[in-house]
Amino acid sequence: MKKYDLRSDTLTLPSKEMRKAMYTADVGDDVYAEDPTINKLQDLAAKLTGKRAALFVSSGSMGNLIPLYINAGKGGEILTHKNSHIIHYELSSLSALAGAMPVAVEGKRGILIPEELQKHLRPDIYYMPQVKVIEIENSHNKEGGTCYKLEELKAVNDFARKNNLKVHMDGARLFNAAEATGIPVKKICSHADTVTFCLSKGLGAPVGSMLCGTEKFIAEARRIRKMLGGGMRQAGVLAAAGIYALEHNITRLKTDHENAQLLAHVLAEVPWAEIELSTVETNILYFSTGKRKAENVVSALAKKGILAGAAGPHTIRFVTHMGISSEDTKEICNLLKQISITK
Ligand SMILES: Cc1ncc(COP(=O)(O)O)c(C=O)c1O
Known part of the structure; x- marks a missing residue:
């Protein structure tokens, strides 16, 4: 995987x-x-x-x-x-x-x-x-x-x-x-x-x-x-x-920001995440897992191959970078849509 x-x-x-x-x-x-x-x-x-x-x-x-x-x-x-x-x-x-x-x-x-x-x-x-x-x-x-x-x-x-x-x-x-x-x-x-x-x-x-x-x-x-x-x-x-x-490598940072936007828009749609889109300005984004525990969501993501860090009991951080291409981002978006988690 x-x-x-x-x-x-x-x-x-x-x-x-x-x-x-x-x-x-x-x-x-x-x-x-x-x-x-x-x-x-x-x-x-x-x-x-x-x-x-x-x-x-x-x-x-x-x-x-x-x-x-x-x-x-x-x-x-x-x-x-x-x-x-x-x-x-x-x-x-x-x-x-x-x-x-x-x-x-x-x-x-x-x-x-x-x-x-x-x-x-x-x-x-x-x-x-x-x-x-x-x-x-x-x-x-x-x-x-x-x-x-x-x-x-x-x-x-x-x-x-x-x-x-x-x-x-x-x-x-x-x-x-x-x-x-x-x-x-x-x-x-x-x-x-x-x-x-x-x-x-x-x-x-x-x-x-x-x-x-x-x-x-x-x-x-x-x-x-x-x-x-x-x-x-x-x-x-x-x-x-x-x-x-x-x-x-300076000009390509734009791609990281675009990829962060793509991820943020999918996170705004999935039931297990909450994100204020206007807060995403660069390559770092934080989202809430609502009542679900961040650690449970981190494990669910890891099962799909997506590694992320819990930034609080109900908060997760994603950071985009040159190791994540636009193609990768599209695939991550597909995987995010497949995740279902209730607690
Ligand atoms: C905003 C900010 N300042 C300073 C640093 C420290 O950099 P370093 O890990 O190279 O000491 C970091 C590292 O992540 C950072 O995010």
Whole structure:
């Protein structure tokens, strides 16, 4: 039986062409800044995001930790959505390693707005912690792959400028957000001081993320990366996969979004699922299983070869990616219609 793995876009595998780019890459010692392929990737990432410089880091988690360490560390507060990745899935690294305090902020669809941010600012009294950074996630994973509109990005950025705060964007799926909203990547990034995006998710590289910002910031980020044990040597073999991903795999994200729409429309029709179609914006979709237990529905799906994760007692997440073609999606839709489950 064919397996359709919808658990995450982190499951994408490097293609034959990507592997060829990896094994033919020129390499050097990156701690000496002498790996030509890493340097090329960093230049490319800076150019794409419109920032002055970029740093290749091992993961999205490290790409979030370093800027928050630099801009909020040792007692500073970070305003972030209550369902952000940094709160739920990064092992409290902000408190454990950076010494910063994440503050959970309310926001519909994972979007932060000035009215909610304002509630968390404190008077400048010596015994009160002070907010240093606003962290925005775009697209927002746990809220369903949702994206900031341009005016929403501007509102957060204006609020940050007014209050002398930095903005960090967790753009693990930045290119999905750009594709879905039609806002150019550079324009999205112009509303954040620092941006992290992942090569290893929908873009299909096996490892790595890019941290982008000013030259001064990236020079400091390089120091903190080394301190965290993230200084890599001949990692050009990994960077080559990243370059390949950026040159070949951005435009195809549209297909993942179309496939997510197809799945969502079938889920809206089957009796065992409930979904609000307007919530599906990119390649991530969540649906309710109503009174049925999510784990029972996950088992029923698995019997048809569809792998998915329970995201709550009555919630399931599907993520589309390059390992799921449009043909596969049609077949998954047929299989979904065949499932019958009562509890
Ligand atoms: C929104 C978001 N940010 C950050 C990360 C962390 O990326 P990594 O798993 O590479 O540390 C993820 C991973 O899924 C994510 O979804």
